Amino acid sequence: MSSSSQMVEGVWDAIVVGSGASGGVAAMTLAEGGARVLVIDAGPNLSSSEALTSEPGNLMRRLAGLMSGQHRRQAQHPGYWKANPRLYADERLHPYHHPPDRPFLWTRGLQVGGRSLTWGGITLRLSDEDFTGVQLEGEEVSWPIRSQDLTAHYSALEQFLKVHGGSNHLTHLPDGATEPALPSTAAEQRFMEAVADQLGIDVIPSRGFGPHDPSRDGPWPRSSSCGSTLPRAMATGRVQLLSNHLVERLELTSSGSKATGVVAVNQANGNRYLIPGDLVVLAASTIQSVSILLRSSEQVQRGGVVDPSGRLGTRLMDHVSTSQFFAFPGSSSGPQPPLTGAGSFFIPFGRHLHQPSDQPTFQGGYGLWGGIGRFDPPAVLKRRANTTTGFLIGHGEVLPRADNRVTLQGQVDRWDVAVPHINCQWSANELAMVDHMRGRIQACISAAGGESLPIKDLFYLPLVEPFLKGAVALTEGAAPPGYYIHEVGGAAFGCDERSSVLNSSNQLWRAPNVLVVDGACWPTSAWQSPTLTMMAISRRACLLALRDRTA
Template sequence: MANFNIDADKDLTYDAIVIGSGISGGWAAKELCEAGLKTLVLERGRIVEHVVDYPTMNLDPWDHELRGSLTPEQRAKHPQGGRSGFIGAFNEHFHANDLENPYTEVKPFMWVRAHQMGGRSLLWGKQTYRWSDLDFEANAKDGNGVDWPIRYKDIEPWYSHVEKFAGISGEALGLPQLPDSHFLPPMELNCVEKQIKSRIEKDFPGRNMIIGRVAHLTQPHNGRGQCQSRNRCDRGCPYGAYFSSNAVTLPAANATGNLTIRPYSIVQSVIYDEQKGKASGVRIIDSETGEDIEYKAKIIFVNASTLSTTQILMNSTSNRFPEGLGNDSGELGHNLMDHTYRIGAMGTVDGFEDQYYKGRRPNGIYIPRYVNLKGGPQSDKFVRGYGFQGGGYRNGWGAGSNQESFGGDFKDGLMTPGSWEFFITGFAECLPSHENKVYLNKDVLDKWGQPTLSVDAEWGPNELELNKQIRIDAREMLEKAGLKDIIDFDNKHEMGYGIHEMGTARMGKDPKTSVLNGTNQVHGCENVFVTDGACMTSSSCVNPSLTYMALTARAANHAVSELKKQNL
């Protein structure tokens, strides 16, 4: 796919270096390469070529000895990430080994990592929503954190730019709190979801239930095939139907002839040139040989994923930045955020026994935020808000688990679809807090002798109040929609379960209170850009990955412009 330059000339200088090849790193590589820059992508893990390296993409449960369960040896590699419940035999090879990459939980924090080309873009949920000015103005209006240095109008054209290339399916609604994207045709709600939608929207004016907006192709697009509703996305999609770096941005970067990818490259630090007052390159450790190598470039994009990016910046010390690159404010490592998750309600639906659905749709419903909006219901218990994700489905053969039945009738019954069920779970916004932080732990080293991270973060009072209301609202909506046997739940969880960790190197207007400026450049070292989740100043309540893509494309455009002006 690319120039897998693992024996690169150690003195070779590139126009640009991108650290990481996940969602934001892939976009940085594409935009920089297409602008004509010779670009080196440094990937911590192995190469994963699209289709070629998706070994489980077509396997059924009965094709695996343990029917998809992890072996004890596999499970032992994931004592922390395994708590997510997302690691199974068919995708375990895409998840990082916690034993080789330890971190310390000062307070419980689950960190899911993926160390290979494409990173977590091979594993993500593909829910893609634009933020609005409601989100970019929130900190300034309620006094939490610092003000964003940008507004929706600054990023809106870049949302359009990435959406048109990536392919986002969904339905336009004209909601101010959830701006519409450039959409491919939406996926379809099933019969039960359509009924529940009509009941919720009738009984709760201002609440909308829509099909999820997702980075799944519902028609062929840019040479990629459309979604086949297999719902095996986290194994790699042979059709390229969902957005991943491997299927979309890295092939585009490679097509320019300007891309070099170097795998097994653990970035130890960004090198700061004291005389020139800017970064001169990147120092890596070859994870296979242990060799230290330095690469040089005019600009550097640090896109290793939120906490790994911050770890690299903290490890990048110099006389100018003794506490880590760009850490004049002391905010590097602080303001860690996530989304609350696993709170909601579920129940059964009467009727519709004669109806079913085709395939395994890799998408669900979405109920956008409706509380603390202009002209809508207000709360005096919390600021910000939440949305819901979920869906309706029929029970399958799994309903026979743990039953004492046997014989022909029992087997025949397993082939008959079971009852309809429906669930919703809330995603609540997390406020930025200086107390939620990560820092280098020099007493716990990784396999390559590098300091690891300690994570010290927990939900605050506002998040806990939001969770209480999510549970109340979820039950009330399902009751009004006519569901039976309703169970509301709060599966209490630590930060990290949303797998939307963000913050720790936030953007801001003032170098005294932030790490990055309004174009994602490190304060005091403007040829270093950070556009992954580390840059986020607040968290909104919607999935953040589309915003990472847009911020990255915007920053890359700015970097190229500044290079042409010889300002970097």
Template sequence: MINKPYEAIIVGSGATGGMAALTMAKAGVRVLVIERGPELEINRANGTEPCNMIRRLIGVTTGNYQNQPQHPGFWKSNPLLYANKKANPYTHPPKAPFMWTQGNQVGGRSLTWGGITLRLAKEDFEASKEKEYNLEWPISYKDIESHYSDIEKFLKIYGSKDDLNQLPNGEYIGRIPFTESEEKFASNVKEKLNLPFIHSRGFGANKDKTIWPRSSSLGSTLKEAIRLGKVEMLSNHIVEKLVLNKNRNAAKSIIIVNQCTGERSEIESKLIILCSSTIQTIRILLSSEEKNNPNGLIDPSQSLGRNLMDHISTCRFFTVPIDKNLTNYSNKDNKSLLTGAGSFFIPIGRDRSSKYNFVGGYGIWGGIDRFEPPDFLKKYKDTKTGFLIGHGEVLPNNKNTVSLSKNTDQYDISIPHISIVWRENEHQMVREMNRMIELIINSGNGTIIPANEILNIPFTKKILNKSVAIRNDAPPPGYYIHEVGGAPMGNNKENSVVDNWNRVWECSNVLVVDGACWPTSSWQSPTLTMMAITKRACEKAIIDFKG
């Protein structure tokens, strides 16, 4: 059992947990990081083929993996990094599916993160003040600008300074070149449509499988935090709830459950930082709230668990003809890997004009010749294969909720009930994203193809025909793994759960810094912003703590 007097407890060890641990460790604060999953050796986390494929197939046939096979990452990563749904249950309304991807291991979902690092823009924070939004950011771009820069420099990410209002410049070590097919495609799209077409921003490939990738907390933030000697890990323990003091104005401890023995215990701390991913953080807060726990957490706004969001997405695959004048035409072993930075981005952003019937912004991520099948498996010869994925902003809606189910898990902990559906604004956005994607492909001399025709293998058609990613309408919520909201930041406790420094209003020694604290979803990939918000909140907590 943990006996040391830790000054701060961090719940979760992924992108935000690692950032919180590093910020605290740099300030000399003694930290315990609690992770519900195991600590994996790097060889076990990576796995090998064909063993990984055997695990995938067994998981699919037994029903342990139900939603995960819908995600492309599931088929290129070790399936052990995707939580078994039977052992980690949740519920949703029968007609409103939610595809929740959990990463329960030290490092969390950072071990399977795609690694795209986009900043939110000034306009994204300001847009929340418009009448269509029922929640408003209490911070501005300027409040986290320096934190963005510090994190980008530390992580050593790739990108280019494109001077776009909808996507601020960052601090980059260079950029990963386009493939020649992408270069030609970009030239056509820019000339015909005058759209911003930029190198994607993020991480390159991790070619050395003996070290953790820098996109993971284990290869960057958490690694450095542990090296500084102030951080210890407690893995395989679930945080059930907070325990408040007699006055209910601060948390004195947390209740944890040992997954190996089922034993419950209590750990005290002066500061508790919730970084366990949006839905798990909401579950912990709901389990601690006075409606579900005598003498529990007070939520004056009565909004805890409301306004859950995810990005809405749509995808198209296409081919472009091979230009035999390109230098890589004869290179059959072309290995331009698809990564967060090894790809391109078309950041459309926001348009407040009246020509569209939706509110919000969106962007389009893509790549060509990044996952090229062998010639003998391709249905369309003398072509290169590409994809475009649009992902767009979802408006906060208090009917999109996370609550506690009447069902419990094997440790008698209430499981999340997730209820969220796409509404008319999102459907309008998807229609516009599809129109734009098709326009871009046509302008780039591409030809849209069904996903089940990428490979000329009969049995793959049956598998891909069931994929939600290739439907004309949007995949269900959760698919894009960008869930945010449910315990939003705000300027007053009547309409928010935490203040502008991420402190729970009535329990100021509890910080909520992961995606749960977001008032709006914006449209950019959220992880970099989550890390910047975490760093800002933790630095403020250190000042308060020392004061």
């Protein structure tokens, strides 16, 4: 993909802010619909050889990033330890803030392709059970759409991306238009059978992307926008890419009823540019998009964004999670298949959970993601002979609470751009869910004959052990918000401007030529991995915008 380091000229039919999963879909959909599209990304346009580097170079870069302070928060996530650390934002140049007693671990991918380059690649649809939402403080928090509104978009994306997944006929986890499921390891098959036999719990092959095959996929993985939607968008000849420019805010008419473009900051020198456009699509990632809207609000600038609901920035959510490693009887033989979105398994409880009457109850659902025999180190680094290593990670639905929010409190970055202050914490509902998760995790591991152990009792890790002390991934409680990198909310869409920031077509109520198509538009978090649904929402919203344009 080529990009322009020169300032662009003219008025664009559409400006797409962000080039990750949602932004790539937006650019592709709009360009194939005939629009001239400018895609703006805050980070550099890396080549595949720059982005997809390997060990031991990655390890050296991680150690440098940790010692310099570049990645102290983001290194808490396990994904940091298997990817090129260059794909994680430099926290010194791109700060954010939170109350000292309410940590938020915000992972950012500031490069063309965004976090799609580090996405785990699990693709789960939401069901009507999820879209009906939750009850909270006397309010029914529901989605303005239902399954039928996204089915065609899910199918189009699944077929284009060639994701894998079986047909499991679960009403709370709809089947997709997928390639056949990838095979499980022998250990995973034994685990799945034991859990089903002893506990009556279904364990299914995960749904998502298989391993990257350069001979089939090209230099970029299909799970990234760089390897799927962006090349297809660029192939139309109607798309230009502007990298290394951070969108600070929207420019609007004096009444605030229409966006006329965006103000972007060149990350090389801090120069600001006004870029005109007829349609602005925010797909910069949840907190980034909310921050752009906050910096554009009528409270900050005359003629700014009007939010009748007063809810902009509120009800931020992330999946609450907890994890457990375990030793599974029997050594694996032969090469280990990689751990991928489709190369793993899922226990999709959803909201179908037995909650004992003698324990605190909670609202919402969760699922358990796992794998066995896919990441064992060489035998010399294993502490447990004749075992295979497995893990289970629970991720659960979080309630949209008004006091979990993103605000601007005066802090700025090196170019005087206001940065977000994130105030988010788990409620008693999420903590009760984590207790339930841990009980289910332990029950499943025990039923299959495994032994739950901390990672330090499974592996010798001489180089990284100093960095693992106190790591949130290795604790038994709930990791802090942000850890699971599934943040959503802050600019919810809905059916009434008094209770939502966007209408059901993802448009700002009072400035309908602004769309928000990433996780910021979610009214509730559901429990499934959100990226496929974000992409489906982006495709739907952009097709609706094209229809309005031609009308």
